[in-house]
Amino acid sequence: MTNIKEPAKNFKSQKKLLEVKVNRREDITDDLLKIWIEKPEEYIFKPGQYCTIGINGIERAYSIVSAPYERDLELFVELVPENEGGVLTPLIWDLSAGDSITIRPRAKGIFVFNNEWRKHLLLATVTGVVPYVSFIRDYIKKIEKQELQSTQHEMHVLMGASYLDEFTYDSELEEAASKYPDLVTFVPTVSRPDEQKNALWTGAKGRVNAIVEDYINDKELSPEDTLIYACGHPGMIEDVKSKMVPLGFTVDEERFWKED
Ligand SMILES: Cc1cc2nc3c(=O)[nH]c(=O)nc-3n(C[C@H](O)[C@H](O)[C@H](O)COP(=O)(O)OP(=O)(O)OC[C@H]3O[C@@H](n4cnc5c(N)ncnc54)[C@H](O)[C@@H]3O)c2cc1C
Numbered sequence: 583m584t585n586i587k588e589p590a591k592n593f594k595s596q597k598k599l600l601e602v603k604v605n606r607r608e609d610i611t612d613d614l615l616k617i618w619i620e621k622p623e624e625y626i627f628k629p630g631q632y633c634t635i636g637i638n639g640i641e642r643a644y645s646i647v648s649a650p651y652e653r654d655l656e657l658f659v660e661l662v663p664e665n666e667g668g669v670l671t672p673l674i675w676d677l678s679a680g681d682s683i684t685i686r687p688r689a690k691g692i693f694v695f696n697n698e699w700r701k702h703l704l705l706a707t708v709t710g711v712v713p714y715v716s717f718i719r720d721y722i723k724k725i726e727k728q729e730l731q732s733t734q735h736e737m738h739v740l741m742g743a744s745y746l747d748e749f750t751y752d753s754e755l756e757e758a759a760s761k762y763p764d765l766v767t768f769v770p771t772v773s774r775p776d777e778q779k780n781a782l783w784t785g786a787k788g789r790v791n792a793i794v795e796d797y798i799n800d801k802e803l804s805p806e807d808t809l810i811y812a813c814g815h816p817g818m819i820e821d822v823k824s825k826m827v828p829l830g831f832t833v834d835e836e837r838f839w840k841e842d
Pocket of ligand 1: 672
């Protein structure tokens with residue numbers, strides 16, 4: 583089995599890797615971008631799963647923003663600069679529409695929507711919102727096709743970021759919340775409210791792990807009816823688990839990286 587952290591030898595000759603084109607990119611900040619890549623034929627995934635893409639034999643996992651019905655695979659990527667150990671992301675930053683990258687033929691992951699629970703508390707730091715956007719796009723499509731009703735489940739998204747320009751999917755999630763208020767609630771929160779860049783911020787303040795207990799009490803979410811998901815920063819995930827598991831909550835997690 584190839585270790586995805588190691589550059590694969592003769593990667594182009596590996597039948598396992600498919601070549602796909604970059605269709606579009608959108609820069610959000612200096613270190614955040616959205617990128618849309620061609621979806622290979624017969625590429626099947628569940629909302630919340632990740633793809634594995636590569637450049638020059640270096641491969642990394644990325645959760646998929648898009649829902650399965652969409653034409654492209656949309657990704658939301660944070661740059662880890664080379665001087666902080668980043669390897670693939672500096673190469674992603676050089677990509678333009680029309681360039682080729684590789685993708686493994688199968689999406690993977692078990693961080694998916696569990697419809698056995700009625701309520702879902704979806705906690706994210708920045709790019710950790712990706713699986714939830716996919717859950718919500720997929721769910722709304724199913725409502726439109728009358729396969730589901732907006733009152734069957736609740737999805738409460740709490741998203742933390744240092745700065746207000748990092749939320750990226752806030753308009754989409756706010757729109758979903760206003761169109762389907764029974765289904766979606768969206769609370770963006772900034773962790774550095776006193777910094778000049780956040781001067782215009784009027785929303786929630788504090789890290790997502792700091793506001794989660796008040797939110798649970800306010801909405802009367804209980805361990806019996808609510809599944810907690812935590813995705814993104816490993817420190818946020820650890821803190822949420824240390825607070826919520828002793829209260830009886832089940833916490834599903836997706837760590838995007840390990841803390842040193
Ligand atoms: C299942 C899964 C899904 C993922 N989905 C996404 C996603 O949707 N978007 C995304 O941007 N990343 C995602 N990642 C992280 C991604 O796989 C890469 O690790 C990341 O993009 C950095 O790649 P790199 O090659 O530049 O640096 P790496 O060689 O992967 O890492 C270099 C160093 O930076 C640390 N690191 C990695 N990512 C970050 C970060 N965001 N902030 C701070 N330190 C970091 C690593 O722990 C390591 O110490 C996901 C990871 C996993 C396991």
